[in-house]
Amino acid sequence: MTTNVDGTHDATLTSCLDSANDPATDFPIQNLPFGRYRSEEDGAWSVGVAIGDQVLDLRRAGVVQNSQMNQLMRLPRDARQAIREAISEGLRRGSPQEKPFRSALIAQTEVQMGLPCEIGDYTDFYTSVHHATTVGKQFRPDNPLLPNYKWVPIGYHGRASSICVSGNSFARPVGQTKAPNSDIPAFGPCARLDYELEIGVFISRPNILGERIPMAAAEDHVFGIALFNDWSARDIQGWEYQPLGPFLSKNFASTLSPWMVTLEALAPYRKAFTRPEGDPQPLPYLDSPANRAMGAIDIELEVWLQTPAMQKAGSAGERLMRSNYADAYWTVAQMVAHHTVNGCNLRAGDLFGSGTLSGPDAGQGGSLLELSDGGKRPIRLANGETRTFLEDGDTVILRGYCQREGFRRIGFGECRGTVLPARP
Template identity: 60%
Template sequence: MYTIDATHAPQRKSWVEAANAPGADFPIQNLPFGRFRRAGSNEAFRIGVAIGDQVLDLRAAGLIATDDMNTLMAATPANRLQLRHAISDGLTAGSPAQGEWKKALVPQEQCEYTLPCRVGDYTDFYTGIHHATTVGKLFRPDNPLLPNYQWVPIGYHGRASSLVISGTAIRRPNGQTKAPDAEVPTFGPSRRLDYELELGYYIGQGNTLGAPISIDDAEAHLFGLGMFNDWSARDLQAWEYQPLGPFLSKNFGSTVSPWIVTMEALAPFRSPFVRPEGDPQPLPYLDGAGNRQQGQIDITLQVLIQTAQMRAAGETPVQLSSGRASEAAYWTAAQLVAHHTVNGCNLQPGDLFGSGTLSGTTPESAGSLLEMSMGGKNPVTLPNGETRSFLQDGDTLILRGWCEREGAVRIGLGEASGTIQG
């Protein structure tokens, strides 16, 4: 497990003044990693750390000798912690590195970003129990939660090639759909396009094929996390998902945020993993003292929407929902790593796990329009009078997340956004 140290101290301030602003996503206590270059340039993407409204070019600052994020992610936790301390010390107010490091700063508004790392494999889990229950009620009113859910982390292997960086437009997918009263399916664009509010967990060090990762060692193999929107075509999925699960309804695009907030940065925001009374306890390979004590991560999650009509009128995005990851997730990130590898599956640096839709118990904390509109039966009314059962062309969805707790400095995950195109 990762521990609180001097890099988390609330009194630590940066010579990058924007990092000291109350409520800033990227104070010196955060230091998330991403890959950037100057907007409009043909430069190679470089590894940077977000600080305030700037990006620190780590190679230009003399901190690393590579532009390969996966190489950095494969480092041991001890080496990663050493790098975090070096970055934090150099960015601290009064640091002798300030003069030289100023030259390695690039304003974020002048940057463009790519995927924060090379993702070889992507697995989407289904850890949001309230989402699973609500969606189950829509399709199986008498048996909403299948019996395996409380025993095994449910997941499927997704398509890494269609992962896109925040800001990339999402084209409405085509595919087969079948109305309940129709004899044959039809082909055309999805009419029930939806978003899914998720977290993406990134693997650091991998494991050898045939060598499972124990629950007690699992967090050492996690590099960090970011915001994740696993867009979903609900009508395509309803027709195709039996018996093997999602296919074309999911692989047309999934949006990730530019920044990976490291496990080290998240140390002050951990909470116990506790199963509700009466639920089965995890099997031994999914149960460990460290996971019980602080396996969950307290993250506030938010979804905003800006329709084409709102944009034309100069109106800012409005909130669709807000909730907490620790209340939504039935399984912890460490349990996902332990389960994924218990059969000997080998993970590699940069592999991505989707958490699954993280919904609370109320419509105001739902992580998808499918839930908010109860399968389209109860359209959501926006402040400007527009309604939404599912996404329309021109809609921009913005996912945000942050951690805050008394005695710690608030840190943000940035955002994952995308606009639907017809």
């Protein structure tokens, strides 16, 4: 478990950069998330760390030798920790290296962010029992939670090519749907377009095909976490997903936030991971004392919606819900151990989606499917508009942050995407 709280987490640390000391920033010196950026249209991607309103170029600061994020990610954990400490020291107020580090800064407003790394394979899990139960009720009223759910960290493979970075817009997908009262399918634009609030987990160290990763080593293979929106076409999904799972209902676009918050940065926000009384305990390959003691991560998550009318009125949007990653039924370590128990090999830069992160309470659904009860009860927005599913022009923004008494609040930046009309 990556739970060692050290000097880089000290709440009294301040940066030589004023914007990093602003209490409202997502990127104080205690955070230091990694991302890729470029400053000109056709330039190559550089590896950077967010600090206040700036990006620190790691190569120009002398912290890394080249601009290959995936190479950096696959370093052993102690090497990654040493990089974190070097960056933290270089950016501190009064650092002897303030000058070279300052010369490696560029304003976030002047760069274009890319996907944080080259994603090899993308796997989506289904770790929220609250989401699985609520959605299960809609698809299978008699059998909401399948018998395997509390034993198997359910996951399935997703599409890597269509993962975009925050700020993307995409055309409403078209495809086949079938109305319950029709014998044959129809073809046209998706009418039940939805978002899914997830986190994305990035793999660092690879394992060799055939070699499983045990729980005790699982977090050594994890680099960090970003926000992830797994856009979903519910009507296409309903018609296509039997017997092999979702396909075109998911692979038209997914959106990632540009900054990977490292497990090291998240160390102060770890929590005990317990199952509700009466639930079966995980099988041994999915269990460890450390996972029980500190397996959960306390990340507050929010979904915001900005409709075209809100944008016109100058509103940044309305918050639709909040949930917390600590309410997931399976941990990061359990996802890694399960994914490799059969010998499947992970590579640096592979991405795991958590699955939709709904909370236990009504109103904590991580998708419109849940908030509108399958489209049956429109949600009412403060400006009088209503939504069952997403309309053209809608922008969805995911936000996330960690806070704990005695520690500096750190944030994930935002994960933003906009729905465009379907192409003719």
